[in-house]
Amino acid sequence: MENADKALRTKMIQANEEIPFDDILIEYGEFGRYQKWIYSLLCLFILVTPAQALIMGFLSEDVDHWCKRAEWESIDCGRFGFNTSRQCDLGKRAVGIPWNYTDNDQTEKVYSSCTRYNTHGVEFSPDLDLDGYPVMPCDSGWKYGEVESGGTTLIKDFDAVCGQYYFVSLAQTLYFVGTGFGSIFIGVLSDRFGRRTVAFLCLVSTILSGVGLAFSPNIIMFLVLRCVVGVTNSGILYSTVVHANEIVGPSKRNWAGNVVWCFFAIGIMGLALLAYLIRNWRYLQLTVSVIPVLLLITWLTIPESPRWLLMRGRKKEAEDIIKRLARWNKVEIKESFNMDKVAAKSDEGGGLKRDLVELFRHPKLRCYTVNMMWQLFAVSSVYYGISLGTGSLEVNNYVAFAVSGAVDIPAAFFGIFAIEYWSRRPTYMFLVLLCGAVLLASGFLTPGVFKTVLAMVGKFAIAAAFNIIDLRGCEILPTVVR
Incomplete structure (x- = not known):
């Protein structure tokens, strides 16, 4: 039965009768050498997308913080026996910040992160006992402890603590708002201008926006660029996934549609490795944004989706790609072959x-x-x-x-x-x-x-x-x- 179907398709193609596009792929190779090569290149685009999507957990590591007291900043801590600025900061915290015990055994103190004693007019001393003094919110900024991983965090650089901590969640939320917008807006552009064109434009935009994130001077710019990256990064992902599925024949689409996500998984593992090696949040953001530059050279290799070209009436371009596909797949194709009778109605x-x-x-x-x-x-x-x-x-x-x-x-x-x-x-x-x-x-x-x-x-x-x-x-x- 399968041989009979193949013979019928061959006869239709040779006779230039109207046939579904999927039959062209079945005849000249559903997943031959040509598709494997293009598919592999497209998977590299999938590989770089999870870094921007999931990086926030490594950029915004929590760090211990407490209120800065402007009136004590000029104190000479050396006369109190503090040899380093770190010892001085901890000494000021010990007397100037409200605290409670973490357990009933009263073995460990937890200092308030967002309130302080009102020490205006009070001279600093390590022996001060301010219990009973009025408590007030932080009014002069914050002091920070050491980041647990030994690196830096945007929380510290942007003072995204206490009443400003929601900025961290907002940054991730805005990324997904951009993703939702991009899945529609970029999808429409992809349908109008082509999978390949839009994927590369989104790649360039993601690189530029990602680099901008690494050099953001304030949280507002960071939030805006996170939203932009959400739009363009989703454009890379969805345009590429659709493109990868459209060049594969129907019987291989199950494999192609699932295996492509293995590269997304590898990208997640790669991000974990990069985050482990690069503990400075700006350097990490810059690294994951610059790596995709290498993909720009594939512009010369990856063709447009022939299925999309056919639907847009650009049959000559689709025909050239199919002929190239047949040559790579070592399937004989007549020079008289053309796409005039090929229809994509079977899935349109x-x-x-x-x-x-x-x-x-x-x-x-x-x-x-x-x-x-x-x-x-x-x-x-x-x-x-x-x-x-x-x-x-x-x-x-x-x-x-x-x-x-x-x-x-x-x-x-x-x-x-x-x-x-x-x-x-x-x-x-x-x-x-x-x-x-x-x-x-x-x-x-x-x-x-x-x-x-x-x-x-x-x-x-x-x-x-x-x-x-x-x-x-x-x-x-x-x-x-x-």
Whole structure:
């Protein structure tokens, strides 16, 4: 039967009869040498995207802080026996900052981070007892302890503490606001101007914005650029994933759609390594922003998606790519071959107009679209929530973060085989329920190794579910609005 189908496709192609685009890929190689080469290059774009998405946990490490007292800044601590400025700061904190014991045994003091005794008019002395003095908020800035990792943190550089601490969460929130905007806006641009063009424009924009983040003089500029990076970084990711799926034949799309996310996982592990080696937050941000410059040379190698070219009526360009594909794949193709009779109707939603609004005009496609949007929102929220929450597990953050990326690789391969045996819907439902169950159970555990294990099981499940729902979107939605 398979040989008969192949013979029929060959006859249609040679006769220049109208055929679906997928049949062209089946005839000249669904995942031959040419697609493997282009696919590998596109995966390098996926490799660099998680760094910008998940870097905030390493830029904003918590640091001990307490109120600065301007009236004591000019004190000569040497006459009190303090040999270093560090000893002097701790001595001032000991008497000038309210504190409480951390436990009933009264063995360890915890000093207030955001209040101080009102010491105006009070001369400093290590023997002062200010208990009972009025307490006031910090009014002269803050002093900082040592960062636990031995590096620097934007919290210290931007004074993002106490009433300003929300800036840290806001920076990550604005990134995802940019991602949401980018998935629509950049997606429309990708459908209009091409996967390749938009991916490279987004790459350049991400590099420039990322470098700007490293040199941000204040928190406002940092917040604005984080939002911009969210827009452009998501543009790289989604344009590239769609491009990678469009150059692969239908029987190989399951593999291609899942394996591509293994490179995202490797990018997560790479970020953990870079963060471990580079403890200065500005240098770390600069490094992850400059590395993608190397990808600019692939502009000369990566072609536009022939499926997109066909839908835009640029048949001659699509034809040249298919001929090149056939030569690389060592499949004979006649010089008379052309794309005039090739149609992409098999996956183009029955001739929908090239307009994003069409997704909501057709009842069945509207149902698919709304459902897909909800599923993607829910799954991505859990996925990134676990990825960004490894620091709260009270284990080594670098190791936990790397492991959270590593589990994405077996998750991708599990998705491949599970789809083949159980199909997409049952597999997806099982994974979502598994993730919910283990995360619910972990909520009753104290932070530690066992809770970390459950969190990683949840990450495995949600990563596999994410891959499946993303692949499903590429399969259902038409090329012009994919």
